Amino acid sequence: MVTDAREIIASTYIEGRTEPVGPLHAQAILAALTAAGFRIVGPGEVDKETVETCAEVADAEVAKHQGPFTSQPAYVASCAIRDALRALKEEQS
Numbered sequence: 001m002v003t004d005a006r007e008i009i010a011s012t013y014i015e016g017r018t019e020p021v022g023p024l025h026a027q028a029i030l031a032a033l034t035a036a037g038f039r040i041v042g043p044g045e046v047d048k049e050t051v052e053t054c055a056e057v058a059d060a061e062v063a064k065h066q067g068p069f070t071s072q073p074a075y076v077a078s079c080a081i082r083d084a085l086r087a088l089k090e091e092q093s
Helices: 005-010 023-035 048-064 072-091
Strands: none
Touching (some): 005 023
16 A cells, blocks of 8 residues: 555556656655645645634634634633644654
């Protein structure tokens, strides 16, 4: 079973070629994608940057519900969502 992105790219055939891309080209492709800001996330993994962005949205929702006219259920739910997202991010570390 192929689990590494590098292995998947290396075993890929390009139209018109009779042999797979190979590990050297696979590494170059991954380096180019990384340099362009892309991240490859495998099955069951999470992208920590995206999860943190989601947690920040929940933080903003928490802030909306603080004060004298607080909606307690909304505040509690927002805190729970934020904390769950951050825990998910930490699980992957």
